[in-house]
Amino acid sequence: MNTTLFKKEMKSNWVLLIIFMAVLSMYAVMIVMMFDPKMGDSLRMMAESMPQIFAAFGMLNVGVTLLDFVSSYLYGMLFIAFPAVYIIILANRLVVKYVDNGSMAYLLAVPEKRRKIVTTQGIFLVASLAVMVLYITCLILGTEQILFPGELDTAAFIRVNVGLLGLLVFLAGVCFCASCLFNESKTSTGIGTAVVVYAVLVQMISRVGDKFDYLKYATPLTLFDVDGLSAGDGKAWLMCSVLYAVGIMLMLVGIGRFSRRNLPL
Amino acid sequence: MSVIEINHITKDYGKGRGVFDVSFSVEKGEVLGFLGPNGAGKTTTIRQLMGFIKPDSGSVSILGMDCFDRADEIEKSLGYLPGEIAFIDSMDGMEFIRFVAKMKKMKDLGRARELMDMFELEPSGKLKKMSKGMKQKIGIVCAFMQDAEILILDEPSSGLDPLMQNRFVELVLSEKKRGKTILMSSHMFEEIERTCDRAAIIRNGKLVAVEEIERLKEGRQKIVEVTFGTAEMARLFARQIQETSRGEVSLREGDRTVTARVSKNMDGFVKKAAQFTVTDLEVRPQSLEEFFMHFYGEGSK
Numbered sequence: 001m002n003t004t005l006f007k008k009e010m011k012s013n014w015v016l017l018i019i020f021m022a023v024l025s026m027y028a029v030m031i032v033m034m035f036d037p038k039m040g041d042s043l044r045m046m047a048e049s050m051p052q053i054f055a056a057f058g059m060l061n062v063g064v065t066l067l068d069f070v071s072s073y074l075y076g077m078l079f080i081a082f083p084a085v086y087i088i089i090l091a092n093r094l095v096v097k098y099v100d101n102g103s104m105a106y107l108l109a110v111p112e113k114r115r116k117i118v119t120t121q122g123i124f125l126v127a128s129l130a131v132m133v134l135y136i137t138c139l140i141l142g143t144e145q146i147l148f149p150g151e152l153d154t155a156a157f158i159r160v161n162v163g164l165l166g167l168l169v170f171l172a173g174v175c176f177c178a179s180c181l182f183n184e185s186k187t188s189t190g191i192g193t194a195v196v197v198y199a200v201l202v203q204m205i206s207r208v209g210d211k212f213d214y215l216k217y218a219t220p221l222t223l224f225d226v227d228g229l230s231a232g233d234g235k236a237w238l239m240c241s242v243l244y245a246v247g248i249m250l251m252l253v254g255i256g257r258f259s260r261r262n263l264p265l
Numbered sequence: 266m267s268v269i270e271i272n273h274i275t276k277d278y279g280k281g282r283g284v285f286d287v288s289f290s291v292e293k294g295e296v297l298g299f300l301g302p303n304g305a306g307k308t309t310t311i312r313q314l315m316g317f318i319k320p321d322s323g324s325v326s327i328l329g330m331d332c333f334d335r336a337d338e339i340e341k342s343l344g345y346l347p348g349e350i351a352f353i354d355s356m357d358g359m360e361f362i363r364f365v366a367k368m369k370k371m372k373d374l375g376r377a378r379e380l381m382d383m384f385e386l387e388p389s390g391k392l393k394k395m396s397k398g399m400k401q402k403i404g405i406v407c408a409f410m411q412d413a414e415i416l417i418l419d420e421p422s423s424g425l426d427p428l429m430q431n432r433f434v435e436l437v438l439s440e441k442k443r444g445k446t447i448l449m450s451s452h453m454f455e456e457i458e459r460t461c462d463r464a465a466i467i468r469n470g471k472l473v474a475v476e477e478i479e480r481l482k483e484g485r486q487k488i489v490e491v492t493f494g495t496a497e498m499a500r501l502f503a504r505q506i507q508e509t510s511r512g513e514v515s516l517r518e519g520d521r522t523v524t525a526r527v528s529k530n531m532d533g534f535v536k537k538a539a540q541f542t543v544t545d546l547e548v549r550p551q552s553l554e555e556f557f558m559h560f561y562g563e564g565s566k
Contacts, residue, residue, distance in 0.1 A: 004367040012355055102351030106407070109315065109347075110368040111340040262318040265347070 002112055002120045009124045013090060017128055020086040024079065024136050031073045032143045035066050035151075056204040066151040070140060071160055071226045077200075080221065083132060083168050084196045088189060090128065091175035094121040095258065096188040105265040115259040122176055122251045129168045137161045156230040163236070166243035167224040171196060173250030180254030183264050220246075266329060268293050268415055268446040269314065274323035276309055284309050286323070287472045289465045291448050296441050298457030298464035298478070299450035306470040307450040308348045311419050314448070315345060327415065340369075346408035348419030348450070350400045358388025358395065358403050365407045377410035383432060397424035405433065409440070416440065418449040422456055434459050454556060458482060485556060486528040488549050493521050494542030505537055526551075 047054040057077045095118060098104035107117055137158065144152040175192035182188040199219045206215035206222075216222045223243050228236025267290035277283045284306040291297045301307050312318045313325045316336030325332040327339045352361055362377055381388065386402045395403075401424040408418060421437075422430045437447060437460045451457050457464050457478070464481060466473040493499045496519050503516040503523050514525045521544075527534045538546075 002368070004364070008353075008364055012353075098353075101354075102347070102349055103353050105315070105317070105345075105347045105351065106353070106365060107368070108317065108336070109340060109343070109345045110365075111337050111370060112368070113337045265312060265315075265317045 001123055002116055005107065005117065005120045006124055009094065009121070013093065013124075013128070016086065016089060017132065020082060021132060021135055023082055024132070025139055027078050027082075028074060028136055028140050029143055031070060032066070032140060032147060035069045035148065052208050055207045055209075065153070066144065066148055067153050067156055067160075067230055070152070070157070071230060074140075075160055075164060075226045077204075079136065079164060080167060080224075081196075081200060083129065084171050084200070086132070087125070087129070087168065087172050087175050088192045088196060090125055091172060091179045091192060092185055092189050094125055095176070095179040095254075096182055096185050099183055099263055099265070100185045102265055104263060108263075108265070113259070115255060118180060118255050118258045122255060125172050125176055126169060126251075129172060130165060133161055133165045133168065153230070156232070159229045159232060160226055163224050163226070163229040163240045163243075166240045166247070167221065169247035170220060170223075170243040170250075171199075171247070173247030173254075177250040177254035180258040181261075267291060268295075268328060269448055270324075270326045271310065271314070272324045272326075274310070274313060274320040274325055276313065276318065276320050278309075281469065282306075284313075284467070284470045287467065287470075288323075289472060289475050291446055293446055294441070294444050295463065296437065296447040296449070296461045298461035299448060299467065300452070300454065300457055300464045301450075301467035302452055305467045307467060308419055309470075310467070311348070311417060311448075311450060314417055342414045344408040344411050344413035344416045346404050346416075346418040346421050348423075350404045352392045352400065352403070354391070354393040357391050358386075358399070361392060362388060362403065362406060362410070366410065369411050371411055374410070376412050377406055380406045380409055380436075383436065384429060398426060398429070401425055402429070405436075409436065414445060416445055416447045416449070418447065420451060421449055422451070422453075430456070454481075454485070454550070454552075484528070486526045486551050487531070488524065488551060488555075489527050489534065490522055490524045490545075490547040491538050491543055492545035493523070494544055496521050498541040499523050502538060502541055506534065509533070509537075 098107060108114060110117075141152065141154065141157065174195050175188075178188040178191040182191075199221050202215050202219040203221040205212050206219065220243070223239040225233070225236040225239055227233075229240065269291040271287060271289055273286050273288050275283070275285050275287075277285070282304070287306070287310060289297075299307050299310070309318075313320050314327065314332050316333045316339070319333045328342065330338050332339065353364070356364065363374070366374055366377065380386075384402045384405065386399070386406065388399075388403055388406075392400065392403070401422075405421060408416060408421075422433045425433060434456065437449070440447065441460070449457075449460070458481070461478050463475060463477055465475045491499075491502070493502060499516055499521045503514045503525075506514050506523075506525055514523060516523045525534065
């Protein structure tokens with residue numbers, strides 16, 4: 001890893017990270033505050049009145065415990081979709097943007113292997129996601145401590161977040177690989193966006209009813225099994241490790257290809 | 266062993282674009298001009314030297330190392346100025362220079378400051394908002410500040426005003442005295458003429474010749490336009506030139522201005538003209554395109 005480049009990326013991208021963390025904070029605090037063991041009934045009534053819409057957003061078994069409440073409202077959709085947008089933007093900035101505007105020439109005209117330069121970018125992407133997930137984990141745990149001390153199963157909640165990071169690493173792998181493979185920002189961003197939108201949409205449809213249940217096998221988001229992880233289920237861990245493995249593998253593929261390909265600089 | 270060696274490289278981009286079977290080398294301590302019109306394949310050749318692209322066939326090496334596989338090793342002793350300057354827009358000038366210096370693992374910015382003074386560069390302010398000339402100066406500082414023993418410069422003086430172009434020529438000459446090996450591309454003959462020992466001439470992706478600069482200078486003609494007092498004088502003068510020196514002369518009927526291409530026989534030409542009343546005289550060097558036509562004949566086009 002090249003520390004000079006890593007620091008430069010920190011300086012260029014901290015604002016982006018802060019913006020996304022601020023948005024996630026707002027939702028996180030809001031949802032935790034909304035939790036009320038007694039109020040659960042009215043929310044459940046609302047969910048029963050329009051079950052399909054709630055189901056589409058992964059908000060099916062709502063309100064029994066704080067963990068159920070948080071994992072269905074936040075980890076069903078919001079904490080996947082927002083970070084996914086962050087990933088698309090950052091993966092684009094880290095590699096293909098430099099190639100597209102030509103400034104990659106300056107990053108490569110240094111006594112350093114291409115592999116090392118682009119690996120630095122990959123590490124930065126994953127590291128920033130780890131920071132993001134760590135931050136929201138701590139934030140929710142902190143909010144819970146203040147508002148509902150002892151209501152949240154901490155160990156289970158941390159397992160869910162380890163799983164979430166796995167899913168984000170997977171999405172990062174897809175977007176980063178595209179960023180390494182193409183010469184133009186718009187191609188790479190297009191592919192990243194298409195994969196994310198497809199994955200999210202198919203998951204939404206698969207949740208709506210039994211008729212489309214089989215569609216869950218067609219989206220990678222199924223591999224992030226929130227309920228399984230909070231229960232500490234072995235199969236959920238296995239699926240989670242598949243996400244990590246495929247994400248990292250895709251990054252390595254991107255790095256490998258980038259190191260050997262012709263660049264239009 | 267040559268410092269930079271290019272062996273029969275071909276990189277075909279289709280539609281006749283790219284470079285085809287190009288070979289030449291740059292010796293230690295030499296300044297080699299890489300001359301050719303726009304789109305001739307200069308930058309494509311330089312990209313291969315920088316290890317950004319691999320040749321389809323043939324090989325390129327610097328200091329005996331393959332330019333693609335060992336680009337990182339080569340970079341330790343290489344300064345590079347890209348033809349299309351693209352910086353990291355979000356930075357300001359000084360920040361960028363510092364960043365490049367750190368990436369190049371340089372210890373101090375002493376040389377960079379000397380260069381900034383030399384080019385009267387005040388590199389504060391966002392790069393995005395800088396003029397072409399300012400950006401070019403920053404590019405030059407970044408290429409030279411490392412004090413590398415080899416320099417690859419792609420159209421180094423484009424965007425500079427004449428004063429700064431002169432400073433640049435002085436810089437290249439002083440680096441040459443210090444024993445640097447330099448390859449610089451250009452589409453302007455004057456710049457190459459003043460700095461280089463030899464020139465490699467490329468056209469439509471093919472290497473036309475590698476010549477000593479002295480030979481090129483000899484072969485180079487001046488285009489002289491002489492305006493005489495009367496049309497009759499112009500007619501007489503044109504006839505004389507045509508008879509004596511087989512020079513190429515053009516004169517429109519009834520016009521007082523004779524246009525001629527003159528190479529070695531400038532003395533005779535001027536003395537003949539002096540017999541008549543000369544009201545105006547204009548001399549301009551041949552453009553690169555005109556030079557090619559003359560030096561290599563129409564056939565090489």
